[in-house]
Structures are given as C-alpha cells and as structure tokens.
Amino acid sequence: MKQAMMSYVQPVMVAAVLLFWALAPAAWTGSAWSIVIATLSTTAAIQALEWVNERHASWRLTWREFLTDVFYVTLSYTVIAWASKTLADEPLTALKHGLGITTLWAMHLPFVAQVALAVFLVEFGQYWMHRLMHNQAFFWSTHAPHHHLTQLNAMKGAVGNPIELFLISLSVLALFDLPQPAMFCALNVLAVVSTFAHANTRFDPPRWYAFVFTTIRHHSLHHSTGYAETRCNYGNSLILLDRIFGTFGEGEAEVVGQGERRRLSIGEQFLFPARPLIARYQATDDRRERDGAEAAA
Numbered sequence: 001m002k003q004a005m006m007s008y009v010q011p012v013m014v015a016a017v018l019l020f021w022a023l024a025p026a027a028w029t030g031s032a033w034s035i036v037i038a039t040l041s042t043t044a045a046i047q048a049l050e051w052v053n054e055r056h057a058s059w060r061l062t063w064r065e066f067l068t069d070v071f072y073v074t075l076s077y078t079v080i081a082w083a084s085k086t087l088a089d090e091p092l093t094a095l096k097h098g099l100g101i102t103t104l105w106a107m108h109l110p111f112v113a114q115v116a117l118a119v120f121l122v123e124f125g126q127y128w129m130h131r132l133m134h135n136q137a138f139f140w141s142t143h144a145p146h147h148h149l150t151q152l153n154a155m156k157g158a159v160g161n162p163i164e165l166f167l168i169s170l171s172v173l174a175l176f177d178l179p180q181p182a183m184f185c186a187l188n189v190l191a192v193v194s195t196f197a198h199a200n201t202r203f204d205p206p207r208w209y210a211f212v213f214t215t216i217r218h219h220s221l222h223h224s225t226g227y228a229e230t231r232c233n234y235g236n237s238l239i240l241l242d243r244i245f246g247t248f249g250e251g252e253a254e255v256v257g258q259g260e261r262r263r264l265s266i267g268e269q270f271l272f273p274a275r276p277l278i279a280r281y282q283a284t285d286d287r288r289e290r291d292g293a294e295a296a297a
C-alpha cells in the first residue's frame, strides 16, 4: 500500500504543476517571477524529499555538496538565464518577427497540448545537444564536469561547466507563439522531472511514467563510471526520445562519476574545457625554465 502511494509521488507532482498553471489567476502567471518562484519551490520540495525517502546513503547530502549545488542553481537563475535570454531568445524572437513567422495555430490548441508541444520542443533540442556533447571532443570537455559528480542529488542537474549550462539552455521555443502560462508550465514540468531524475529519492514511478519520462533509475546509469554505460539515456526529461532514437539503456547505478571518481572543485569545473590550453602553457613554461637553467649552467 505504502509502496503504491510512493510510486505516485512523481506523477502527482507533475499533475499538480499542470493544474496550477492551468488554473492560476492571470495576475500570477503574467509575471516573469512566477516561473522562478514555482520552479524554485518544486526544486526545494524535491530536495526535502531526500530526507523522507532516501535512495542511497552514499549520496546523502553534505554541507559541501549542498553549498556547491546552491551556487550552481543561483548561477543558472542569474548569469545563465540572462545569457540565454540575451544571446539566444531575444535574437530568435527578432528573427521570428523579421521573417514574419507565426504559429498562431499553436495559440488555439488545448492547454495540455500546448504544454506537451513546448516540452517536446525543448527536450528534442536538449536530447541532440546532449548526444553531441558525448560525441565531440570540445562539447564533451564542457559536459565532462557534470559526469565527474560523485553523487546525485536534487539540484545536481544544475551543476556543470557554465558553457555547458548555456548550451543546454538553448531552445527554439522563442520561434513559437504559445501563451505564457503554457510555456511556464512546460518549463516547470521539465524542472520537476529533471530534478527527480537527479534526486537521491526512492519514489520509483509506475512503468507508464518511466516509459515517457526520465527517472533517477535510468539517469543514474548515464552517470555511471564506465564509458559504455554512459552512452545511453541522453533525454534530460523525456526518456521516450532515447526509446525512439535507439539510445535507451535499461539499468541503474549507485557508484557514479568519471575520471577515477575524483570530485572537482568549482574552479576545476569552470576551467575544465581550458585544460588542454593550460597544459600546453605549462609545458612551454617548464621548457623555458629548463632552457634557462641549462643556459645559466
């Protein structure tokens, strides 16, 4: 009985988010702050659930992990959100107006269909961006810090190199005409699903839910220590895309982390893509020093 109730925690939370945005007064949903308050609230709720029903004691949040996660959530809501809006969404909106692109049909869809469309648009882009990151050296160097995580927790989806966080925030949503509450609802649903997909909680959902949405079970496999095991389950929130494009992998992992599982500091996460450059600079520096020493001798 308890097990059955536990399995509905995730579907119920997604349904509650849908109902909230469908029914909330326009005065709330019209404010740009509503999405920030709503996603931060759901993230905090999922984080709190880690103390209600833990998945692995080895993933229990420490102060160091918690403060790092909070730093990255703050970075995502400020610098990354600003960069994404200024460098991607606003130019795309200008392009849309310049070319006279309209998708007014989308404005007349039922609310749930509008949300599903926005979820699909965002996730389709994220799926291919994530897959590219696992298949191209520079893109991988931006994504690797996320795979150096040695434990998973609710806010860990936000932890990574800032270039990666920017790249993964890109979407073509701005090219579509959709009501703001539907867009915000989609972003909130995605936040709930991807937060649960990183959370140290044991609310394993029913099979129909895990067929469509990414869960910690399948995402932890993507975070495992081996190379082959990580080359599956790229869908951030829609595991359905992995099933469609043939990259789905069954299984889960408790031991997570690449690079011999050495935890990276925030500084190392920021500098990670520049490592080849730094190594080359240090090599020339060493050579100069050696040459200088030899000349002096």
Ligand SMILES: [Zn+2]
Pocket (backbone or CB within 6 Å): 130, 134, 143, 147, 222
């Ligand atoms: Zn990955």
Ligand SMILES: [Zn+2]
Pocket (backbone or CB within 6 Å): 146, 156, 157, 198, 219, 223
């Ligand atoms: Zn992840």
